[in-house]
Amino acid sequence: MAINWFPGHMHKARKEIKKVMPQMDLIIEVVDARIPFSSENPLVPSLRGDTPLIKVLNKRDLADPDITEQWQAWIEQERGVRAVTLTHNQRQEALGILKLAEEMTPGHDRQKSALRVMILGIPNVGKSTLINTLAGRPAAKTGNEPAVTRAQQAIKLPDNVLLYDTPGFLWPKLSPEQCGYRLAVTGAIRSAVLDFEDIALFEADYLVAHYPEQVTTRYGLEKTPVDGLALMDAVAVKRRFLGRGGVPDLHKVSEVLLNEFRAGTLGRISLETPAMIEKELIEARAR
Ligand code: G4P
Structure with a gap:
């Protein structure tokens, strides 16, 4: 499939994530519940190392509930990471993800230091929406600022949680080739090629x-x-x-x-x- 993501962009994003990743206590990867596999970023498994990961299957309201359940079970069994589902405007449920983050980092004392959580995901999966929901106000930054700038702009959440937006620009997976079509159907990628x-x-x-x-x-x-x-x-x-x-x-x-x-x-x-x-x-x- 001939959809090109600029190698320079990809290299930069990889470098920036690598730089900030060691400072993170936990990662939240947001994917589209209608295409949880196609909307993953292929970089995450290799870059996260041992950092705990929560996968958020967002836009649940648009996805087939039976299949979403299958995906949740598959991700937890096959990938060994926690998977939760979400839809916009559900603040309590979104805050539940932070509760889960706390459970998944038992060694971390939030009285002493903030819990550093990084949100990442390909464009259009609902990251900004989730950040704004968690913050209770428009807090998500747009644009493609360097990781260091973003690191200085962490969003303060209750209970001493610091939320970091994705550094750089993450691309989706385009193999097998059906993934590209599915991303295009959802509107996640606009391709001049397809x-x-x-x-x-x-x-x-x-x-x-x-x-x-x-x-x-x-x-x-x-x-x-x-x-x-x-x-x-x-x-x-x-x-x-x-x-x-x-x-x-x-x-x-x-x-x-x-x-x-x-x-x-x-x-x-x-x-x-x-x-x-x-x-x-x-x-x-x-x-
Ligand atoms: P991003 O930061 O990952 O790029 O995604 P963003 O939050 O900007 O969300 C992309 C689009 O998806 C937005 O719609 C947003 O409203 C919508 N969205 C986010 N979460 C959900 C969800 O749980 N369910 C549904 N149905 N939609 C969701 P948009 O049309 O691009 O913008 P707008 O109409 O909201 O202004």
């Missing part, structure tokens, strides 16, 4: 295979389409997205499918399961 209609077709194929009832109901279809393209054609007819000679306007259909998925209008949908990912990884290795 074709807009191909992204929607990837989504349409997935919806027909895994959530046929949701799409037939949503678009008022008489029968379940045989595949993604048939779904796109059927939506074009229903919504009258037809060009000259009655040709389906697939660009307009793509906009509807992607926007409605991203907004949750199609219901709670997850784009990957642990079983699916395990299979894709085996296939990718065999290639």
